[in-house]
Amino acid sequence: EPIGGAEFDPAALHEELSQAFRTVAQQKGLTFIGTCADAPERVVGDRKKVKQIAANLLSNALKFTDQGHVSLTFAAYDADRWAIRISDSGPGLNAQATQRLFGKLSTDNDLVPQSGIGLAITKDLIELLSGSIQVITKTGAGTVIEILLPVGMKST
Numbered sequence: 001e002p003i004g005g006a007e008f009d010p011a012a013l014h015e016e017l018s019q020a021f022r023t024v025a026q027q028k029g030l031t032f033i034g035t036c037a038d039a040p041e042r043v044v045g046d047r048k049k050v051k052q053i054a055a056n057l058l059s060n061a062l063k064f065t066d067q068g069h070v071s072l073t074f075a076a077y078d079a080d081r082w083a084i085r086i087s088d089s090g091p092g093l094n095a096q097a098t099q100r101l102f103g104k105l106s107t108d109n110d111l112v113p114q115s116g117i118g119l120a121i122t123k124d125l126i127e128l129l130s131g132s133i134q135v136i137t138k139t140g141a142g143t144v145i146e147i148l149l150p151v152g153m154k155s156t
């Protein structure tokens with residue numbers, strides 16, 4: 001097994017996450033949208049960490065969304081990377097809150113209660129996997145979080 005993970009099927013992981021979070025969404029009266037048609041068939045990586053990252057971001061999306069939808073998309077991005085997108089129709093965040101989103105938890109962070117530490121760890125995990133994260137959000141307009149991960153391991 002190469003350092004940093006083994007080959008896995010993103011579609012199977014997507015299905016696993018969708019089944020787990022669809023129930024939570026339905027209990028809150030939300031629509032869960034899962035899309036995986038464009039995902040690569042196999043990727044090399046740490047499946048457990050990828051699952052942890054997606055689950056953490058999905059549970060945050062569900063926690064802060066009171067109406068509408070939460071969606072999970074796995075898709076090919078370019079020749080070297082694939083994307084995980086989590087979007088919601090929640091309240092969205094202003095620029096200041098977005099900047100602080102992945103910082104370590106500060107005592108004055110009452111904007112997004114109890115989300116700081118999980119997101120800081122999530123960002124560390126993404127960086128550990130040589131990935132990147134982008135947050136697209138606007139107050140009142142929901143949030144889209146896009147994670148780009150390598151399709152294969154880079155040989156050093």
